[in-house]
Amino acid sequence: MRRCLWVSFTGFILLGFSDRPQLERVLFVVLLIFYLLTLLGNTTIIALSLLDPHLQTPMYFFLSNLSFLDLCYTTSTVPQLLVHLRGADKSISFAGCVAQLFVALGLGGTECILLGVMAFDRYAAVCRPLHYTVIMHPRLCALMASASWFIGFANSSLQTVLIFLVPLCGRNKIHHFFCEVTPLLKLACVDTTGNENEIFFASVIILLIPVALITFSYGQIVRAVLRIKSATGQRKAFGTCGSHLTVVSLFYGSAIYAYVQPSNNYSQDQGKFISLFYTIVTPMANPFIYTLRNKDVTGAMKKECPNDKPSWIVLNAGLELMTPRS
Template sequence: MEQRNGSSFTGFILLGFSDRPQLEQVLFVVLLTFYIFTLLGNTTIIALSHVDPHLHTPMYFFLSNLSFLDLCYTTSIVPQLLVNLRGSDKSISFGGCVVQLCLALGLGGAECILLGVMALDRYAAVCKPLHYTVIMHPCLCALMACASWITGFANSVLQTVLIFLLPLCGRNELDHFFCEVPPLLKIACVDTTVNESEIFFVSVIILLVPVALITFSYSQIVRAVLRIKSSAGQRKAFGTCGSHLTVVSLFYGSALYAYLHPSSNDSQDQGKFISLFYTIITPMINPLIYTLRNKEVKGAMRRVLWKDSVSR
């Protein structure tokens, strides 16, 4: 079989769902709708967090960071996917594939870590309320947010370099809808066991360490809430954490399945739909979860809309 370096490829063909042309038409309409809602929902969260003074707290600082991550993450994948679904040309340039892989890995890794940081924030708010403003100092919040981004992209650059150093052979077709690690490994000419072990190890750190942090934080939160005698106080405390816990379950559940589940037991189509879930559907659902379940966000929306109507 012909062996080539990654640099000799002028581009890749993203097969995506090309074996199901009727599904492609449906997916185009559905994903375009989802993408528009993702843009509107996450932009609204970011704008409210900056405009309304009531939301100038660590929780909404991290939430606006999460929304910005979701915006960037989805935008790094969906526009290219929509173009491929709409037309017969399903190619992506070599440089475009490198950039897409690097962005997707970096933003996804940063979101994993940021969700763990947000769990620490909820732990401090519920378990250490008297010291909350001291613990979650603005400088510390900014430092933890920056650390999430830096760690995510440091891992992303490393993984991207290691992937594209592999000699690629055969046809330049990726059986996926975007440039992701598993389909790129499949077109390598050499044994990728070492790469797969390294990716598994890094995935354990990036995914499971924040999950452990979240589990610890919420175990302490549950203990603290159960000590609250007032049922109204318990509902308020659980309501504050409920949105974050829902987002964590959706994102980590699909990501853990995709990266830690043995690929040999997983059909190719199933893997694509799992990827659709955590790259497109979850970023769209997140703003709805935070707005529908959060009285402070709904209150901020009413105040902003009321201010606009009064100014008119």
């Protein structure tokens, strides 16, 4: 019986924002600009981390991982959304939907864990400065980054299989702009309480445990920074850690709202806009928040592109738009 339910259609319809045609036109322009800024900012961070020896440190190793992850995460949803915003055909194949859910869940879970790893890196830098290079040696950094990717995609594999085992009874209209967990479960024609409990449990592990580790790390960091007698040293430490905390707040705040809440409280419209936030706004803002005010990065940028004035102007303009002056 379940096999018949799956072969009754070959794909899904992503309704997205089709009930608001005027909003679609505005969103197309805004999201296109945001996506181009995301590509520009994150690609710049990756390139500079590879080219400049001064940026080949554990901090920038994890930042380049985060930038690559954000590039993949945004690209897994936004190009398709832009096409759907400009055309009447809003379909996605069954295989495409499975792949999109798998990739989005895997990259989202990886980012959750990677942000926790980056908090440990900041803890080691501030609280154990004399032993920092010993603690954060390249092999450990590579191991922690690899573990983040593995755990993220292992969780994604399990959740994707469980979600697509649920019979849909021929329903194929998804009230979202990409294949997301909660809208897919709402298509089911059977009780999904077990699936929702499993997703909630996995979300607690992937989201809240790293948050607890980040909170503990920054508790220790604050204690260490307050013992620094130099005001300049305190500002530098808080500046570096403040960037990470800003990114953590943006990403975890939206992700926890989207995943760690009862399904009966889920609003389709709110879910779409929250998803827009963590799939496009946060990946675009990350490089600006983290590094484009950083003297090491701006110095490396000037050194690597001394004559490339147009690119520098574009980057600086994006920087001025995205980062408030202190």
